[in-house]
Amino acid sequence: MCNYTQREYSCGHFRWIASEWCRDYTITHKRCQPNVTHFKYRAEERCGDCKPKEYPPWENLIKRPNQPVS
Numbered sequence: 001m002c003n004y005t006q007r008e009y010s011c012g013h014f015r016w017i018a019s020e021w022c023r024d025y026t027i028t029h030k031r032c033q034p035n036v037t038h039f040k041y042r043a044e045e046r047c048g049d050c051k052p053k054e055y056p057p058w059e060n061l062i063k064r065p066n067q068p069v070s
């Protein structure tokens with residue numbers, strides 16, 4: 001099994017980022033059952049799909065009051 005880090009973003013989406021590939025995967029390149037070893041909650045971050053793309057890079061440095069979840 002390959003080791004994955006699960007990330008939860010403030011938008012409520014999850015992403016799994018492989019932290020270590022197992023031997024089976026390096027040989028066969030077949031995805032196996034993910035083994036989630038770490039959980040991270042990114043309260044200040046939204047996932048790649050939910051990130052606003054029209055804002056300049058410094059936008060996420062600005063602190064904003066929390067918006068109610070619609």
Ligand SMILES: [Zn+2]
Pocket residue numbers: 001002003021022023024025031032033
């Ligand atoms: Zn694996």
Ligand SMILES: [Zn+2]
Pocket residue numbers: 009011012013046047048049050051
């Ligand atoms: Zn999202």
